[in-house]
Amino acid sequence: MDLCGRHITLITILVGVCSVATGYGEYASGSLVALDIAIGIIACALVPLLFRWPVATALVLAVLAAISPTATPPSTIGTLQVSSRQPFPAALGVAVFGIAAHAVRFAWHPLPGLSFAWWMVLVVITHLGLLGWGALAQARRQVIASLRERAERAEAEQGRRILEARAAERTRIAREMHDVLAHRLSLLATYAGALEYRPDLAPEKLSQAAGVIRSGVHQALDELRDVITVLRDKSSPENTDRPVPVLDDLPTLVEESRAVGTPVDVNGDVTEVPGATSRTAYRVLQEALTNARKHAPGQPVKIDINGNPGRNLIIEVTNPLCHADTPTFPGTGTGLIGLTERVRLAGGKLDHEVTAREFRLHALLPWPT
Template sequence: MEECVPPKPSKQAELVATGAMGVLVALTIVGRLPDPEHDKFLFLDIAVGVAAVALIPVALRRPVPGAIALAVLAALSPAATPPSTLGTLNVAMRRPWRPAILVAVIGTVAHLIQGLWQPIHGLPFLWFAVLDVAVHAALLGWGQGTQARRQLLESLRERARRAEAEQGRRIAEARSLERTKMAREMHDVLAHRLSLLATYAGALEYRPDSSPEKLAKAAGVIRTGVHQALDELREVINVLRDEDVHEGRPQPTFGDLRALVDESRDAGTTIAYEDQVADPASLPLATGRTAYRVVQEGLTNARKHAAGHPVTVLVSGEPGDRLRIELTNPASNGTPLAPGSGTGLVGLTERVQLAGGTLDHGQVPGGGFRLEASLPWPS
């Protein structure tokens, strides 16, 4: 058993223990007075009793040396028996089994010596020895059992504290991952929105001769888009700041693809959209959401790098097979319409892989760019 040293007793506890032992020592001395054979040991009993009571604070602070000193006094007089018993029990409760056994043996031998030269009237020495061994064995077992129970309780408390800390860490990690996921979602939405604004602004820049009605309409679209972009940016910041993650706006699904394509068409992008999906209602929501993000990222990149050129979007698949998405557009204009961080396709690749799919993108023969995704569609 490993050593388990509880905190040292307080001053108040020492005073209580010393007072209690003083009372027991006094009762022991008074109890021996009726026996005439013990009259000659009265002064020795008083001196030993006073010394034993004075050693109580030492025994509580330094259990092993204090208990041995009390055992030596117990060999001289029964007046030291109560303090010696307390010292043995204190060591058994606060120290490992080896020093506890040593102190118990010393206490047993000391009381055997006491019984030899100051026997109890009417009690044979053999029975005195049996009681002596039994009492010290009981003190040893009681103290070690109490210590083991204390260690067990402390171990359980420590495990509970660690489990609580681990749970708190896991909750914090889950919240952080959820905030990152939501922020990524909003980043995709915001990038899409800003690319639309850049498209409208570019149209105003290159067509200053448009009619006032068209200019006013474009300016109104830009104003509305700016407000939407600011709202979405504010939502991103709130997600990153808020410790209590909560659901934000409803996430898009596969059924929102048509609206996404129409929005890009309204911004002036020519899109050839072909839907060859069988039974889209059976498509899992997570798969449909990932497909939406793939098309959104592809259209955003097409507006940035190939503004004014047509885009082809092909979506196909069926239950039990895979959902395939392919976007193609002509070569880049050279200068992006709007700057990008370059991490959109990296994040999109991670998203598709987490969904169990694959993502491929790059130049195609003859010029142009292709973005192709394949997502699992269980039957």
């Protein structure tokens, strides 16, 4: 309970009423009335100090209440202020001190028609009420502060989740863009490189290469459009117009690589691989062939696929390293990083290593029944 102007006004009125009652009492003389008024003024002047030194000020007000009844209203406010702001032991000590002070005052300044026992009953009940009121106000304030802190923490947590969701979405977009476009653009770069290094090709060969490049650009744009559609629409990929490539599309992927001069040998034959595992396996092989064309153009690629339902699907891709004088395409290495994360999210594991003679990529994917 914070003190404000209306509380001070109320205290002043109560002090005046107590002073008048004291002045008209049969036990009061003129000197005592003057003393009561002076103590009431001093008590009112001490009330603002409750904000800075609540316990000490409340004890001083209790001492003044032991001398004059005009200090009782400020002392009551002091007890309430301590009860609502300070720990319970301090509030209990101030309340006990206030009860003792009022007992002392009654001993030398009794009220006519009221016994000491009833006076103490009223004083104890009043101070217990002040303790309960203050404790209730303090508990309510703590609950409000706790709820406010919880709301602020929830808001901060929500903000963090939004940032994490945005980062995850950007990563997903980047991974899909890389998986879809890197393969297609590497094919185009291979054809464009052939045109650059072989300007003496026959016109029909040049026309054929240009046609392949034009067709590849259109396919890349279509695939990019499909990726953006899937990323904007959270529905299943199977609901798009163009089917998402799976392991059954491996022959087409292999033919595209062979068409640009990359010999590909596939060993193993697996069927009925589930959709999620099949899509991830396709992305692994697509990235492996893309890297082979970029970093070892013209070198043969060997693909081994085997596995059984209920166990694992094992993919291993190897290709010799290119010669130092062979032109290659620059890379950042983020493709394998993203592919490793994709395989991990699918519950599998992907490793890659470079030996003295070849590059080897090994993927292990779960194959549920």
